[in-house]
Amino acid sequence: MIDQETVNRIxxxxxxxxxxxxxxxxxxxxNNYFGCCPFHNEKTASFSVSPAKxxxxxxxxxxxxxxxxxxxxxxxxxxxxxxKYLAQKYHIxxxxxxxxxxxxxxxxxxxxxxxxxxxxxxxxxxxxxxxDEGRAIGYKxxxxxxxxxxxxxxxxxxxSLSERKAFTDLALKSGYQQKYLVSTGLSILKEEDGYIFDRxxxxxxxxxxxxxxxxxxxxxxxxxxxxxxxxxxxxNSPQSEIYDKSRSLYGIYQAKATIVKNxxxxxxxxxxxxxxxxxxxxxxxVASNGTALTTEQIxxxxxxxxxxxxxxxxxSAGIKAALRGIDMILAEEMNVKxxxxxxxxxxxxxxxxxxxxxxxxxxDKNETDFILFKTKLLLNDAGNDPVKLSGLVNAIVDSISVxxxxxxxxxxxxxxAELMNIDEKLIHREINKRLRxxxxxxxxxxxxxxxxxxxxxxxxxxxxxxxxxxxFREYEEELLSLLIKHGNEVLFILAKGDEPSVDVSVAQYIxxxxxxxxxxxxxxxxxxxxxxxxxxxxxxEKPDVTKFTLCADAEVSxxxxxxxxxxxxxxKKLWDKRNRYIPPEESRMKEVIDRALIGYKLELMQxxxxxxxxxxxxxxxxxxxxxxxxxxxxxxxxxxxYYKHLNKYLGRTLTNKR
Numbered sequence: 050m051i052d053q054e055t056v057n058r059i060x061x062x063x064x065x066x067x068x069x070x071x072x073x074x075x076x077x078x079x080n081n082y083f084g085c086c087p088f089h090n091e092k093t094a095s096f097s098v099s100p101a102k103x104x105x106x107x108x109x110x111x112x113x114x115x116x117x118x119x120x121x122x123x124x125x126x127x128x129x130x131x132x133k134y135l136a137q138k139y140h141i142x143x144x145x146x147x148x149x150x151x152x153x154x155x156x157x158x159x160x161x162x163x164x165x166x167x168x169x170x171x172x173x174x175x176x177x178x179x180x181d182e183g184r185a186i187g188y189k190x191x192x193x194x195x196x197x198x199x200x201x202x203x204x205x206x207x208x209s210l211s212e213r214k215a216f217t218d219l220a221l222k223s224g225y226q227q228k229y230l231v232s233t234g235l236s237i238l239k240e241e242d243g244y245i246f247d248r249x250x251x252x253x254x255x256x257x258x259x260x261x262x263x264x265x266x267x268x269x270x271x272x273x274x275x276x277x278x279x280x281x282x283x284x285n286s287p288q289s290e291i292y293d294k295s296r297s298l299y300g301i302y303q304a305k306a307t308i309v310k311n312x313x314x315x316x317x318x319x320x321x322x323x324x325x326x327x328x329x330x331x332x333x334x335v336a337s338n339g340t341a342l343t344t345e346q347i348x349x350x351x352x353x354x355x356x357x358x359x360x361x362x363x364x365s366a367g368i369k370a371a372l373r374g375i376d377m378i379l380a381e382e383m384n385v386k387x388x389x390x391x392x393x394x395x396x397x398x399x400x401x402x403x404x405x406x407x408x409x410x411x412x413d414k415n416e417t418d419f420i421l422f423k424t425k426l427l428l429n430d431a432g433n434d435p436v437k438l439s440g441l442v443n444a445i446v447d448s449i450s451v452x453x454x455x456x457x458x459x460x461x462x463x464x465x466a467e468l469m470n471i472d473e474k475l476i477h478r479e480i481n482k483r484l485r486x487x488x489x490x491x492x493x494x495x496x497x498x499x500x501x502x503x504x505x506x507x508x509x510x511x512x513x514x515x516x517x518x519x520x521f522r523e524y525e526e527e528l529l530s531l532l533i534k535h536g537n538e539v540l541f542i543l544a545k546g547d548e549p550s551v552d553v554s555v556a557q558y559i560x561x562x563x564x565x566x567x568x569x570x571x572x573x574x575x576x577x578x579x580x581x582x583x584x585x586x587x588x589x590e591k592p593d594v595t596k597f598t599l600c601a602d603a604e605v606s607x608x609x610x611x612x613x614x615x616x617x618x619x620x621k622k623l624w625d626k627r628n629r630y631i632p633p634e635e636s637r638m639k640e641v642i643d644r645a646l647i648g649y650k651l652e653l654m655q656x657x658x659x660x661x662x663x664x665x666x667x668x669x670x671x672x673x674x675x676x677x678x679x680x681x682x683x684x685x686x687x688x689x690x691y692y693k694h695l696n697k698y699l700g701r702t703l704t705n706k707r
Contacts, residue, residue, distance in 0.1 A: 051132055051143055059132050060599055062139040063116035065103045072123055072260050074309045074353045087123055087352050088112045092382050092453065097614075104598055104610045113610030118603050124261055127157055128601055134261060158232070162291050165220065165229045166256075166264040172216060173207025173254040173267075183208040187253050190272055194321060195401050200328045203303055204255070209269060211251035234266070234287040249284065255320045257285075257292070257338065258302035266292035268299070268320055268338070283320075285338060296345040299323055299336040307333035308353040316342075316350070316359045322396035330405035331412075342374040347381045358386040358416050362395045375419050380451040385419040388412060420448055420461045424468050442469065446476060450483040524649035525575040528563075530612040531642055532556055532582055537591045540639055555638065556586055562646050568653070574608050581605070647695050654692040661685045 066082055069075060075082040075098060086096035089110040096107045106113035112122060120131035136143045177183035187208025191201055200206075209216060217236045221227065227245065230236035238245045252269030259265045266286035286292050300323040308314045315334040317323060326334045337346055350357055357378060378385045390399050400408055417425075424445055431437035449461045458480065466473040536556035560583055562568075570576040578597065585592040597609035661681060668678050 051129060055136070055141065055143055056132060058141055059135050059139070059143075060115065060117065062141060063103075063135045064100070065105060065116050065119070066098055066100050068116040068135070068138070069098050069105055069119060070309075071305070072352060074312075085351065086110060086112075090348060102594075102598075102613065104613070106610050106614050108614070111611055112607060113614070114603065114606040115599055115610075117599075118606050118610075120261075121603055124259070125159065127160070128603070130157070130160060158229075159291055161226070161229050162233050162289065163263050163265075165225050165233055165235065166266070166291075168220065168223065168225065169216065169233075169235055169267070170205055170207065170254075170256045170264045172219065173209055173256075174205060175207075176210055177206070177208035177253075180210070182210060186211075186251075186272060190253050194324075194397075195328075196324055197328060200324055203327070204300070204324060205264075207254040207256070209247060209249040209252050209254055213246045213250050215250065216247045217245055232289055233291070234289060248286075252284070255299070257297060257299055259297065260302060260305065262302045265297065266294070270320075293345075294338050294340055295343040296349065297338060298346055298349055299338050300327070301335050301349065303327065304333050304335050305353055308350070312354050313356040313358065314350050314354050316357055317396045318361075319395075319397065322360070322400075325397045325400035326408075329400040329403070329408050331400070331408060342377065344377055344381065347378050347383065351381060351383060355382065356384045356386075358388055358412070359419075360388045360390065360396045362390055375423075376448050376451045379419070379448060380453065382453050386416040387419050387422045388416040389422075420445070421464055421468070423448060424465050428468065438469075442471070442476070442479065445469075446479040446483065449476070450480045521571045521649065521652055522575070524645055524652065525570045525572050525579075526612060527645040528559055528642075528649070529575055529578055529582075531645065532559055532579075533592075533594055533597055533609060533612055535638065536582070537593065538638070540642070555642065556582070558639075559642060559646070560586065566650065568649070574604060578605060578608060651692065651695050654688055654695065657688055658685065658692065661688065 066075065069082075069084075073084040073087050073096065075084040076094070080099070080101060082098040082100070083094040084096050084098075085091055085094050086107040086109055088107060091109050095109040096105065098105045104113060104115055105119055114122070116135060117128065117131045120126055120134050121128060124131070124134070126134065133143055135141075175183075177187040191206060196206075217230060220230055220235070227236075227238070230245070231238050234248055236245050237248050249267060249269035252271050255268040255270075256264045257266040257268060266289070268286075269284050271282055271284070285294060288294065299320055304314070304327075311333050313333060315326065315331060317326065317334060317336050319336055323334050323336045326332075335350070337343075347357075359375065359378075375385055375387070390396065394402075399411075403411070424441075427441040427444055431441045445465050449458055449465070452458045452461065462473050462476045462480070466476055532555065536554065536559075538555050540553050540555045540558050563579075570579050581597070581600075582592055585596065594609070594613065598606055598613070600606045600609070661684060665678060665681055665685070668681065
């Protein structure tokens with residue numbers, strides 16, 4: 050739907066460091082940038098961004114690609130969606146043709162839901178600013194809570210009219226489909242009679258944004274007399290294709306830049322807590338959408354910082370809440386602090402009643418390391434009661450034992466032992482009991498999984514294709530790496546008698562060797578990339594790196610980026626154990642190529658010899674099979690001689706010792 054010239058402009062403009070930095074906290078190291086991978090759970094930064102190559106790659110989960118691939122993977126967008134996102138970021142006009150009815154029908158459900166949510170957000174804003182009801186109820190509520198125009202605008206607050214079908218009727222009239230009104234949760238459909246109505250009527254609206262600023266859901270607060278006797282004043286959008294409350298945080302889009310800048314995040318419970326703190330100058334603040342904190346939410350914060358301060362009310366309920374769920378944060382290797390507000394205060398009221406400097410000063414003086422906070426709190430409660438003191442030790446040990454880092458655990462043990470006036474060895478002993486129990490549980494789970502796998506029919510069935518993929522993949526990746534990086538370079542010159550000399554490129558040599566030996570790649574993605582390369586060469590093209598790293602096929606792009614990383618020095622990895630010196634690719638290119646080709650042929654020969662041996666064993670059990678055995682033995686000897694020849698040749702290419 051987007052012309053190639055515009056696509057090229059978008060790709061050229063997209064700076065990979067800028068794009069990734071919107072979602073991941075990056076630190077420069079040498080020529081590249083590193084951070085914790087946003088695609089899998091990791092403790093150390095293995096996610097690399099190369100500004101020179103304009104690509105990203107994770108050495109842990111092996112995801113990689115260009116800026117478009119990153120947005121596609123991170124935001125779960127289609128290719129065209131990701132291009133539009135980058136075009137908007139870099140202010141590039143995208144000209145598209147109109148969708149046909151058939152194309153509209155096939156259009157991605159996610160995109161349609163996002164578009165509807167954007168329409169809903171704008172409608173709620175207009176309701177609050179342009180209607181008498183909205184100004185008298187919604188706008189008045191926010192102003193009475195002390196929120197200024199900038200805060201209202203920053204968080205795109207709005208109001209849903211009291212008429213039961215106001216939004217639903219407007220959306221349907223505007224051309225939005227009923228199925229998306231229901232799937233986003235903006236409307237509720239009664240199956241028995243087909244009646245459809247607004248979920249959020251007569252509520253002030255809090256849009257919930259994802260990391261890119263798109264609205265994925267809403268929170269709505271009822272305002273009128275209906276609050277009396279209503280158990281839940283706040284209502285959130287239900288789970289949907291685009292909104293998962295356990296994986297989202299209110300205010301993360303507005304806070305992410307400051308979180309990175311300050312290397313710290315404040316976590317509160319409610320929407321208005323976020324708004325009030327933001328307005329008081331604490332802009333690196335998010336809320337857990339009124340739900341119990343989840344591991345996914347913690348990991349979302351950890352994309353930007355490893356330091357988190359959790360704010361709670363100062364009453365007994367707030368104190369109990371401070372003790373729940375924090376172990377999950379510790380287990381994710383976050384540095385956790387707790388800030389208990391004065392009794393009767395919550396983050397919203399405290400921020401509204403104090404100046405920015407007073408709020409910052411209170412935070413600096415009162416935020417406490419969670420383990421030490423918990424120890425002191427339980428000590429006060431336990432007094433001299435032996436039973437309670439025993440429970441205190443167990444509670445502290447439970448929290449310390451989930452801290453993955455052994456040095457941090459040792460520090461906590463020392464501090465807590467001093468506070469509780471007990472021997473450090475006792476705490477260490479109890480922690481080790483828990484660690485051993487977890488390891489035993491892990492082994493039990495692994496054993497059960499293995500036993501279950503044995504019972505699974507597919508495991509009992511030998512799959513030669515899987516074995517082939519495992520044995521050949523490294524060589525196929527090595528050869529493709531050489532093709533993509535050096536394919537257009539001259540490998541050697543053919544000069545015969547008086548005939549004109551001929552330049553032979555790396556690509557010509559590798560492709561001819563593969564073709565002459567009837568070698569077909571076994572790994573599907575390797576086969577696909579090789580076919581792309583040979584097809585381009587057959588058309589007299591000279592494919593370069595960008596043909597693959599910027600490919601619209603995300604699988605090809607990610608695979609190509611992986612090939613460009615240093616980890617793919619397969620020859621070095623395979624032959625290191627022989628204590629041989631491996632020269633750089635550029636210095637002795639032909640030897641590097643021959644080593645990969647011969648190694649691949651050796652694997653093919655070995656597989657062939659194994660298959661012949663297997664067939665010979667089968668023939669031994671068959672009557673009157675002497676002739677077949679003799680023929681097969683001759684074939685085995687011929688292959689074995691070739692196998693020895695390849696090994697001997699390979700040995701000559703590895704004569705230089707370290």
